[in-house]
Amino acid sequence: DAGVIQSPRHEVTEMGQEVTLRCKPISGHDYLFWYRQTMMRGLELLIYFNNNVPIDDSGMPEDRFSAKMPNASFSTLKIQPSEPRDSAVYFCASSLGQRGTGELFFGEGSRLTVL
Amino acid sequence: AQTVTQSQPEMSVQEAETVTLSCTYDTSESDYYLFWYKQPPSRQMILVIRQEAYKQQNATENRFSVNFQKAAKSFSLKISDSQLGDAAMYFCAYLNYGGSQGNLIFGKGTKLSVKP
Numbered sequence: 001d002a003g004v005i006q007s008p009r010h011e012v013t014e015m016g017q018e019v020t021l022r023c024k025p026i027s028g029h030d031y032l033f034w035y036r037q038t039m040m041r042g043l044e045l046l047i048y049f050n051n052n053v054p055i056d057d058s059g060m061p062e063d064r065f066s067a068k069m070p071n072a073s074f075s076t077l078k079i080q081p082s083e084p085r086d087s088a089v090y091f092c093a094s095s096l097g098q099r100g101t102g103e104l105f106f107g108e109g110s111r112l113t114v115l
Numbered sequence: 116a117q118t119v120t121q122s123q124p125e126m127s128v129q130e131a132e133t134v135t136l137s138c139t140y141d142t143s144e145s146d147y148y149l150f151w152y153k154q155p156p157s158r159q160m161i162l163v164i165r166q167e168a169y170k171q172q173n174a175t176e177n178r179f180s181v182n183f184q185k186a187a188k189s190f191s192l193k194i195s196d197s198q199l200g201d202a203a204m205y206f207c208a209y210l211n212y213g214g215s216q217g218n219l220i221f222g223k224g225t226k227l228s229v230k231p
Contacts, residue, residue, distance in 0.1 A: 042221065101148075102165065103150070106161075
């Protein structure tokens with residue numbers, strides 16, 4: 001079975017541009033998470049969904065960040081406009097929630113560089 | 116609020132030796148899960164080992180084992196017969212049992228180097 005699939009793997013953009021990161025969770029998983037990883041702050045939970053519904057977006061830094069999950073097999077994280085401080089690795093993860101073991105399955109991450 | 120602390124930013128071990136990574140956590144809950152995740156240079160986080168708080172027996176997965184001390188709120192990871200492929204960032208994580216999956220809390224990580 002395929003794992004969590006993220007794209008793009010690397011993204012370099014200029015300040016002010018729109019960035020869209022994509023994620024396909026593991027089939028059958030009902031939770032989806034977006035994390036951001038930086039050296040300074042470590043792993044930060046940005047937002048998570050349960051059955052496609054956003055449950056907690058308190059980790060989203062500001063209004064420039066938005067996330068959607070239009071169906072069970074796809075989610076996007078959008079940054080508009082992007083800023084250099086948004087440079088980080090963004091991870092998507094999925095899990096089986098209460099029916100599972102608590103384990104999160106992570107994608108390979110999208111490394112974003114904003115110049 | 117729960118917290119997870121990894122006090123060792125970096126550790127080093129000789130190949131074939133044993134190393135222990137430390138993790139402490141703070142919670143008022145009695146039922147929870149604890150995890151160790153490995154993040155190799157390829158970046159993908161991989162679950163190494165999992166422990167349920169209600170189980171007294173320490174979890175073991177091949178060369179990886181934990182020392183779970185519930186009263187002390189300590190959850191260390193022991194890697195035996197270290198291999199070059201064990202070099203990675205290791206994250207300790209906490210999750211309330213029955214809690215929202217969003218409440219998975221990570222420590223800052225420990226970078227493990229393995230010397231040949």
